[in-house]
Amino acid sequence: MVFFEQYDALLSPAERDLVARARGFCAGDFTAELQAAFLRGESFDRRWITSWAALGILGLQAKPEHGGHGASFLCKIRVAQAMARHGFAAAFCLNNLQGQVTRISQAGTAAQREQLLEPLCTGRLLAAPALTEPQGGSDLGALATLARRVEGGWSLTGTKAWITNGTILDGMTVLARLEDGELASFFVLAGAAPAFTRQEIAVPGGRSFRLAELRMEGHVVPNWARLHQPGGALKAAMESVNAARVHVAAMAVASLQAGLAEAVRFSGARHAFGRPLLDHQGLRWELSEVALRLEAANALVFRAACAVNERRPAITLAAQCKKFAVDTALWGLAQCLRAMGAAGAAATCRIPMLLAETRLAAFGDGTNELLMNRIGRNLSRDYGEEAP
Ligand SMILES: Cc1cc2nc3c(=O)[nH]c(=O)nc-3n(C[C@H](O)[C@H](O)[C@H](O)COP(=O)(O)OP(=O)(O)OC[C@H]3O[C@@H](n4cnc5c(N)ncnc54)[C@H](O)[C@@H]3O)c2cc1C
Incomplete structure:
Protein backbone atom coordinates (compact mmCIF):
# COMPACT_ATOMS: atom_id res chain seq x y z
CA MET A 1 0.00 0.00 0.00
CA VAL A 2 1.37 3.42 -0.95
CA PHE A 3 -0.06 5.81 1.61
CA PHE A 4 -0.36 8.96 -0.52
CA GLU A 5 -1.24 7.21 -3.79
CA GLN A 6 -4.63 8.94 -4.10
CA TYR A 7 -2.93 12.33 -4.39
CA ASP A 8 -0.09 11.15 -6.59
CA ALA A 9 -2.50 9.59 -9.09
CA LEU A 10 -3.89 13.08 -9.77
CA LEU A 11 -0.51 14.79 -10.34
CA SER A 12 0.98 15.41 -13.77
CA PRO A 13 4.38 13.82 -14.53
CA ALA A 14 6.01 17.24 -14.11
CA GLU A 15 4.37 17.62 -10.70
CA ARG A 16 5.48 14.15 -9.64
CA ASP A 17 8.97 15.17 -10.61
CA LEU A 18 8.73 18.26 -8.36
CA VAL A 19 7.61 16.10 -5.43
CA ALA A 20 10.52 13.71 -6.08
CA ARG A 21 12.89 16.68 -6.16
CA ALA A 22 11.58 17.87 -2.80
CA ARG A 23 11.84 14.37 -1.37
CA GLY A 24 15.47 14.08 -2.51
CA PHE A 25 16.33 17.43 -0.95
CA CYS A 26 14.83 16.47 2.41
CA ALA A 27 16.33 13.00 2.64
CA GLY A 28 19.96 14.14 2.61
CA ASP A 29 21.86 16.24 5.17
CA PHE A 30 18.81 18.47 5.60
CA THR A 31 16.91 15.97 7.73
CA ALA A 32 19.92 15.50 10.03
CA GLU A 33 20.29 19.30 10.31
CA LEU A 34 16.64 19.71 11.37
CA GLN A 35 16.99 17.17 14.15
CA ALA A 36 20.36 18.57 15.34
CA ALA A 37 19.02 22.15 15.42
CA PHE A 38 15.95 21.02 17.37
CA LEU A 39 18.14 19.28 19.95
CA ARG A 40 20.29 22.43 20.33
CA GLY A 41 17.12 24.48 20.81
CA GLU A 42 17.90 26.56 17.70
CA SER A 43 16.42 27.22 14.25
CA PHE A 44 17.73 25.20 11.32
CA ASP A 45 20.44 27.07 9.41
CA ARG A 46 19.02 29.61 6.96
CA ARG A 47 21.39 28.46 4.22
CA TRP A 48 18.88 25.65 3.69
CA ILE A 49 16.33 28.23 2.65
CA THR A 50 18.77 29.44 -0.01
CA SER A 51 19.29 25.85 -1.21
CA TRP A 52 15.53 25.25 -1.30
CA ALA A 53 15.05 28.44 -3.34
CA ALA A 54 17.85 27.34 -5.71
CA LEU A 55 15.87 24.16 -6.32
CA GLY A 56 13.17 26.40 -7.83
CA ILE A 57 10.39 25.26 -5.55
CA LEU A 58 9.48 28.66 -4.07
CA GLY A 59 7.78 29.39 -7.38
CA LEU A 60 5.80 26.15 -7.20
CA GLN A 61 2.42 27.76 -7.79
CA ALA A 62 3.59 30.90 -9.57
CA LYS A 63 2.43 31.16 -13.18
CA PRO A 64 4.82 29.69 -15.78
CA GLU A 65 4.99 33.06 -17.58
CA HIS A 66 6.39 34.46 -14.29
CA GLY A 67 9.06 31.78 -14.04
CA GLY A 68 7.03 29.45 -11.81
CA HIS A 69 5.78 25.90 -12.22
CA GLY A 70 2.04 26.61 -12.22
CA ALA A 71 1.59 23.56 -9.99
CA SER A 72 -1.76 22.47 -8.57
CA PHE A 73 -2.80 22.68 -4.93
CA LEU A 74 -2.43 18.89 -4.63
CA CYS A 75 1.18 19.16 -5.79
CA LYS A 76 1.84 21.91 -3.25
CA ILE A 77 0.46 19.61 -0.56
CA ARG A 78 2.63 16.70 -1.62
CA VAL A 79 5.76 18.87 -1.61
CA ALA A 80 4.91 20.10 1.90
CA GLN A 81 4.26 16.54 3.05
CA ALA A 82 7.62 15.39 1.68
CA MET A 83 9.24 17.84 4.09
CA ALA A 84 6.80 17.53 7.01
CA ARG A 85 7.91 13.90 7.41
CA HIS A 86 11.31 15.26 8.47
CA GLY A 87 10.31 18.46 10.28
CA PHE A 88 6.94 20.17 10.59
CA ALA A 89 8.31 23.66 11.27
CA ALA A 90 10.66 23.65 8.28
CA ALA A 91 7.83 22.57 5.99
CA PHE A 92 5.57 25.27 7.43
CA CYS A 93 8.24 27.99 7.00
CA LEU A 94 9.22 27.12 3.46
CA ASN A 95 5.62 26.88 2.36
CA ASN A 96 4.90 30.20 4.01
CA LEU A 97 7.61 31.78 1.82
CA GLN A 98 6.25 30.03 -1.24
CA GLY A 99 2.76 31.37 -0.51
CA GLN A 100 4.00 34.94 -0.89
CA VAL A 101 5.37 34.18 -4.37
CA THR A 102 2.03 32.63 -5.34
CA ARG A 103 0.10 35.64 -4.08
CA ILE A 104 2.13 38.16 -6.12
CA SER A 105 2.16 35.97 -9.24
CA GLN A 106 -1.55 35.19 -9.19
CA ALA A 107 -3.04 38.41 -7.80
CA GLY A 108 -0.32 41.07 -8.04
CA THR A 109 -0.29 44.07 -10.35
CA ALA A 110 2.37 44.53 -13.04
CA ALA A 111 4.26 46.93 -10.73
CA GLN A 112 4.17 44.46 -7.83
CA ARG A 113 5.38 41.65 -10.05
CA GLU A 114 8.18 43.80 -11.41
CA GLN A 115 9.35 44.86 -7.94
CA LEU A 116 8.83 41.65 -5.99
CA LEU A 117 8.44 38.51 -8.03
CA GLU A 118 12.01 37.67 -9.00
CA PRO A 119 13.51 38.37 -5.53
CA LEU A 120 10.69 36.42 -3.84
CA CYS A 121 11.07 33.50 -6.23
CA THR A 122 14.84 33.25 -5.81
CA GLY A 123 14.73 33.64 -2.03
CA ARG A 124 16.59 36.99 -2.03
CA LEU A 125 13.46 38.50 -0.50
CA LEU A 126 11.86 36.48 2.30
CA ALA A 127 8.31 37.46 3.24
CA ALA A 128 5.33 36.33 5.31
CA PRO A 129 1.65 37.15 5.74
CA ALA A 130 1.17 39.38 8.78
CA LEU A 131 -2.34 39.42 10.22
CA THR A 132 -1.95 38.57 13.91
CA GLU A 133 -1.35 41.29 16.49
CA PRO A 134 -0.20 41.06 20.12
CA GLN A 135 -3.69 41.71 21.51
CA GLY A 136 -5.17 38.78 19.57
CA GLY A 137 -5.19 36.72 16.42
CA SER A 138 -8.58 35.02 16.09
CA ASP A 139 -10.58 38.24 16.19
CA LEU A 140 -9.61 40.11 13.03
CA GLY A 141 -12.30 42.68 13.84
CA ALA A 142 -10.01 43.96 16.60
CA LEU A 143 -7.12 44.53 14.20
CA ALA A 144 -5.48 47.84 15.11
CA THR A 145 -2.57 48.43 12.69
CA LEU A 146 -3.38 51.72 11.00
CA ALA A 147 -2.58 52.76 7.42
CA ARG A 148 -2.74 56.53 6.81
CA ARG A 149 -2.66 58.16 3.39
CA VAL A 150 0.52 60.21 2.83
CA GLU A 151 2.06 61.85 -0.23
CA GLY A 152 2.88 59.07 -2.72
CA GLY A 153 1.81 56.17 -0.51
CA TRP A 154 0.78 54.99 2.94
CA SER A 155 2.19 55.29 6.44
CA LEU A 156 1.74 52.20 8.62
CA THR A 157 1.79 52.08 12.41
CA GLY A 158 1.17 48.98 14.47
CA THR A 159 2.62 45.70 15.71
CA LYS A 160 2.34 42.27 14.14
CA ALA A 161 2.99 39.20 16.29
CA TRP A 162 3.70 35.50 15.83
CA ILE A 163 4.98 36.04 12.31
CA THR A 164 6.59 32.97 10.71
CA ASN A 165 10.20 33.55 9.62
CA GLY A 166 9.84 36.88 11.45
CA THR A 167 13.44 36.94 12.69
CA ILE A 168 14.86 36.84 9.16
CA LEU A 169 12.23 38.13 6.76
CA ASP A 170 12.82 41.16 4.52
CA GLY A 171 9.16 41.96 3.90
CA MET A 172 5.61 41.07 4.88
CA THR A 173 2.06 41.35 3.62
CA VAL A 174 0.45 43.45 6.33
CA LEU A 175 -3.30 43.53 6.90
CA ALA A 176 -4.09 47.01 8.20
CA ARG A 177 -7.06 49.25 8.88
CA LEU A 178 -7.58 52.39 6.82
CA GLU A 179 -8.80 55.58 8.45
CA ASP A 180 -12.38 54.86 7.27
CA GLY A 181 -12.26 51.42 8.96
CA GLU A 182 -11.85 49.28 5.80
CA LEU A 183 -9.19 46.54 5.88
CA ALA A 184 -6.42 46.66 3.27
CA SER A 185 -3.21 44.72 2.55
CA PHE A 186 0.20 46.25 1.91
CA PHE A 187 3.50 44.71 0.99
CA VAL A 188 5.94 46.16 3.49
CA LEU A 189 9.68 46.04 2.79
CA ALA A 190 12.05 46.08 5.75
CA GLY A 191 14.39 48.44 3.90
CA ALA A 192 11.85 51.27 3.56
CA ALA A 193 12.15 54.10 6.09
CA PRO A 194 11.75 54.19 8.99
CA ALA A 195 12.75 50.54 9.30
CA PHE A 196 10.50 48.23 11.30
CA THR A 197 11.87 46.75 14.50
CA ARG A 198 11.65 43.08 15.40
CA GLN A 199 11.95 40.85 18.42
CA GLU A 200 12.00 37.08 18.46
CA ILE A 201 9.18 35.27 20.25
CA ALA A 202 11.16 32.31 21.54
CA VAL A 203 9.03 29.17 21.60
CA PRO A 204 10.64 26.14 23.27
CA GLY A 205 10.64 23.28 20.78
CA GLY A 206 9.55 25.60 17.97
CA ARG A 207 12.57 27.81 17.23
CA SER A 208 12.59 26.69 13.59
CA PHE A 209 9.38 28.67 13.01
CA ARG A 210 11.52 31.77 13.70
CA LEU A 211 8.50 33.54 15.21
CA ALA A 212 8.81 37.25 15.85
CA GLU A 213 6.95 40.42 16.73
CA LEU A 214 7.44 43.25 14.23
CA ARG A 215 6.71 46.88 15.02
CA MET A 216 6.05 49.59 12.43
CA GLU A 217 6.07 53.25 13.47
CA GLY A 218 5.10 55.47 10.56
CA HIS A 219 6.65 52.98 8.12
CA VAL A 220 6.03 54.38 4.62
CA VAL A 221 5.14 52.16 1.66
CA PRO A 222 4.62 53.42 -1.92
CA ASN A 223 1.24 53.33 -3.68
CA TRP A 224 2.15 50.28 -5.77
CA ALA A 225 2.56 48.22 -2.56
CA ARG A 226 -1.20 48.16 -1.86
CA LEU A 227 -2.43 44.67 -2.75
CA HIS A 228 -5.92 43.83 -4.03
CA GLN A 229 -8.71 46.14 -5.15
CA PRO A 230 -10.44 48.26 -2.50
CA GLY A 231 -12.73 45.97 -0.49
CA GLY A 232 -10.88 42.78 -1.55
CA ALA A 233 -8.22 42.40 1.16
CA GLY A 268 8.85 -4.98 14.94
CA ALA A 269 12.59 -5.21 15.64
CA ARG A 270 12.65 -4.99 19.44
CA HIS A 271 11.84 -8.09 21.47
CA ALA A 272 10.26 -8.46 24.91
CA PHE A 273 9.20 -11.68 26.62
CA GLY A 274 10.56 -13.76 23.75
CA ARG A 275 8.88 -12.06 20.77
CA PRO A 276 8.75 -8.78 18.90
CA LEU A 277 6.87 -6.03 20.71
CA LEU A 278 4.51 -5.86 17.75
CA ASP A 279 3.42 -9.45 18.39
CA HIS A 280 2.00 -8.46 21.78
CA GLN A 281 -1.65 -7.79 21.19
CA GLY A 282 -1.93 -4.85 23.59
CA LEU A 283 0.77 -2.86 21.80
CA ARG A 284 -0.33 -3.99 18.33
CA TRP A 285 -3.87 -2.76 18.96
CA GLU A 286 -2.57 0.61 20.15
CA LEU A 287 -0.60 1.16 16.94
CA SER A 288 -3.49 -0.25 14.90
CA GLU A 289 -5.72 2.43 16.41
CA VAL A 290 -3.19 5.06 15.33
CA ALA A 291 -3.18 3.61 11.80
CA LEU A 292 -6.99 3.62 11.73
CA ARG A 293 -7.32 7.26 12.79
CA LEU A 294 -4.46 8.25 10.47
CA GLU A 295 -6.39 6.80 7.53
CA ALA A 296 -9.55 8.63 8.60
CA ALA A 297 -7.66 11.93 8.88
CA ASN A 298 -6.04 11.38 5.49
CA ALA A 299 -9.38 10.63 3.84
CA LEU A 300 -10.85 13.86 5.20
CA VAL A 301 -7.81 15.88 4.17
CA PHE A 302 -7.94 14.38 0.69
CA ARG A 303 -11.62 15.30 0.32
CA ALA A 304 -10.92 18.88 1.40
CA ALA A 305 -7.78 19.11 -0.75
CA CYS A 306 -9.68 17.99 -3.86
CA ALA A 307 -12.32 20.65 -3.20
CA VAL A 308 -9.66 23.39 -2.90
CA ASN A 309 -7.85 22.00 -5.94
CA GLU A 310 -11.04 22.17 -8.01
CA ARG A 311 -11.98 25.60 -6.56
CA ARG A 312 -15.17 24.19 -5.03
CA PRO A 313 -16.47 25.67 -1.74
CA ALA A 314 -14.43 24.15 1.09
CA ILE A 315 -14.89 26.36 4.15
CA THR A 316 -16.46 23.63 6.31
CA LEU A 317 -14.23 20.83 5.01
CA ALA A 318 -11.11 22.93 5.54
CA ALA A 319 -12.04 23.67 9.16
CA GLN A 320 -12.99 20.04 9.78
CA CYS A 321 -9.85 18.54 8.31
CA LYS A 322 -7.51 20.95 10.08
CA LYS A 323 -9.05 20.27 13.49
CA PHE A 324 -9.30 16.52 13.00
CA ALA A 325 -5.87 16.01 11.41
CA VAL A 326 -3.99 18.12 13.95
CA ASP A 327 -5.80 16.53 16.91
CA THR A 328 -5.18 13.07 15.45
CA ALA A 329 -1.50 13.80 14.82
CA LEU A 330 -0.96 15.10 18.36
CA TRP A 331 -2.69 12.12 19.92
CA GLY A 332 -1.11 9.62 17.50
CA LEU A 333 2.45 10.92 17.79
CA ALA A 334 2.18 10.71 21.59
CA GLN A 335 0.96 7.10 21.26
CA CYS A 336 3.84 6.24 18.91
CA LEU A 337 6.36 7.81 21.27
CA ARG A 338 4.97 5.87 24.22
CA ALA A 339 4.92 2.61 22.26
CA MET A 340 8.68 2.89 21.83
CA GLY A 341 9.37 3.03 25.57
CA ALA A 342 12.34 5.14 26.65
CA ALA A 343 13.78 4.98 23.12
CA GLY A 344 10.89 7.16 21.93
CA ALA A 345 12.05 10.03 24.10
CA ALA A 346 15.73 9.78 23.07
CA ALA A 347 17.60 12.21 20.84
CA THR A 348 17.87 9.51 18.18
CA CYS A 349 14.09 9.45 17.69
CA ARG A 350 12.36 12.07 15.50
CA ILE A 351 8.96 11.80 17.16
CA PRO A 352 9.60 14.32 20.00
CA MET A 353 10.47 16.97 17.39
CA LEU A 354 7.45 16.16 15.21
CA LEU A 355 5.23 16.31 18.28
CA ALA A 356 6.63 19.61 19.59
CA GLU A 357 6.38 21.33 16.22
CA THR A 358 2.99 19.92 15.21
CA ARG A 359 1.61 21.08 18.59
CA LEU A 360 2.07 24.66 17.38
CA ALA A 361 0.00 23.91 14.30
CA ALA A 362 -3.00 23.85 16.58
CA PHE A 363 -2.86 27.67 16.81
CA GLY A 364 -1.83 28.90 13.36
CA ASP A 365 -4.57 29.33 10.71
CA GLY A 366 -7.40 28.91 13.20
CA THR A 367 -7.56 27.51 16.73
CA ASN A 368 -9.80 24.53 17.48
CA GLU A 369 -12.53 26.70 18.98
CA LEU A 370 -12.56 29.00 15.95
CA LEU A 371 -12.68 26.01 13.62
CA MET A 372 -15.63 24.55 15.55
CA ASN A 373 -17.38 27.92 15.31
CA ARG A 374 -16.77 27.86 11.56
CA ILE A 375 -18.23 24.34 11.21
CA GLY A 376 -21.16 25.16 13.49
CA ARG A 377 -22.10 28.29 11.56
CA ASN A 378 -23.10 26.21 8.53
CA LEU A 379 -24.53 23.13 10.27
CA SER A 380 -28.06 23.69 8.90
CA ARG A 381 -26.83 24.41 5.38
CA ASP A 382 -24.32 21.55 5.24
CA TYR A 383 -26.02 18.88 7.38
CA GLY A 384 -29.66 19.93 7.75
CA GLU A 385 -30.92 17.83 4.84
CA GLU A 386 -30.76 14.09 4.30
CA ALA A 387 -28.29 13.31 1.54
CA PRO A 388 -29.96 11.95 -1.63
C1 LIG B 1 3.63 28.38 14.59
C2 LIG B 1 2.80 29.60 14.36
C3 LIG B 1 2.97 30.32 13.18
C4 LIG B 1 2.20 31.46 12.95
N1 LIG B 1 2.43 32.21 11.83
C5 LIG B 1 1.73 33.34 11.62
C6 LIG B 1 2.00 34.17 10.49
O1 LIG B 1 2.90 33.89 9.68
N2 LIG B 1 1.24 35.29 10.31
C7 LIG B 1 0.26 35.64 11.18
O2 LIG B 1 -0.39 36.67 10.96
N3 LIG B 1 0.00 34.90 12.29
C8 LIG B 1 0.71 33.77 12.53
N4 LIG B 1 0.47 33.01 13.65
C9 LIG B 1 -0.53 33.44 14.61
C10 LIG B 1 -1.80 32.62 14.56
O3 LIG B 1 -2.51 32.89 13.39
C11 LIG B 1 -2.59 32.93 15.84
O4 LIG B 1 -1.90 32.30 16.90
C12 LIG B 1 -4.03 32.47 15.76
O5 LIG B 1 -4.74 33.27 14.87
C13 LIG B 1 -4.71 32.53 17.13
O6 LIG B 1 -4.58 33.79 17.69
P1 LIG B 1 -4.00 33.97 19.18
O7 LIG B 1 -2.82 33.07 19.34
O8 LIG B 1 -3.80 35.42 19.39
O9 LIG B 1 -5.11 33.41 20.13
P2 LIG B 1 -6.45 34.17 20.62
O10 LIG B 1 -7.21 34.61 19.43
O11 LIG B 1 -6.10 35.18 21.64
O12 LIG B 1 -7.21 32.97 21.30
C14 LIG B 1 -6.79 32.45 22.57
C15 LIG B 1 -7.68 31.26 22.92
O13 LIG B 1 -9.04 31.70 23.00
C16 LIG B 1 -9.85 30.91 22.13
N5 LIG B 1 -10.90 31.73 21.53
C17 LIG B 1 -10.77 32.90 20.85
N6 LIG B 1 -11.97 33.31 20.42
C18 LIG B 1 -12.90 32.39 20.82
C19 LIG B 1 -14.31 32.25 20.67
N7 LIG B 1 -15.04 33.12 19.98
N8 LIG B 1 -14.90 31.16 21.23
C20 LIG B 1 -14.19 30.24 21.91
N9 LIG B 1 -12.84 30.33 22.09
C21 LIG B 1 -12.21 31.38 21.55
C22 LIG B 1 -8.91 30.40 21.05
O14 LIG B 1 -9.41 29.24 20.43
C23 LIG B 1 -7.64 30.15 21.86
O15 LIG B 1 -7.71 28.90 22.48
C24 LIG B 1 1.23 31.88 13.90
C25 LIG B 1 1.06 31.13 15.08
C26 LIG B 1 1.83 30.02 15.31
C27 LIG B 1 1.64 29.27 16.60
Missing part, protein backbone atom coordinates in the same frame (compact mmCIF):
# COMPACT_ATOMS: atom_id res chain seq x y z
CA LEU A 234 -10.29 40.61 3.79
CA LYS A 235 -11.82 38.22 1.23
CA ALA A 236 -8.35 37.37 -0.12
CA ALA A 237 -7.00 36.82 3.40
CA MET A 238 -9.91 34.51 4.25
CA GLU A 239 -9.50 32.52 1.03
CA SER A 240 -5.82 31.96 1.66
CA VAL A 241 -6.48 30.96 5.29
CA ASN A 242 -8.95 28.39 4.01
CA ALA A 243 -6.38 26.73 1.74
CA ALA A 244 -3.74 27.04 4.47
CA ARG A 245 -5.95 25.01 6.84
CA VAL A 246 -6.04 22.09 4.42
CA HIS A 247 -2.35 22.46 3.87
CA VAL A 248 -1.51 22.36 7.60
CA ALA A 249 -3.82 19.36 8.00
CA ALA A 250 -1.99 17.54 5.19
CA MET A 251 1.36 18.21 6.85
CA ALA A 252 0.02 16.92 10.18
CA VAL A 253 -1.00 13.70 8.42
CA ALA A 254 2.51 13.35 6.92
CA SER A 255 4.15 13.92 10.31
CA LEU A 256 1.97 11.28 11.94
CA GLN A 257 2.57 8.84 9.09
CA ALA A 258 6.35 9.26 9.61
CA GLY A 259 6.00 8.82 13.38
CA LEU A 260 3.90 5.68 12.96
CA ALA A 261 6.41 4.21 10.52
CA GLU A 262 9.18 4.79 13.06
CA ALA A 263 7.18 3.20 15.89
CA VAL A 264 6.16 0.18 13.76
CA ARG A 265 9.73 -0.41 12.60
CA PHE A 266 11.02 -0.16 16.15
CA SER A 267 8.43 -2.43 17.72
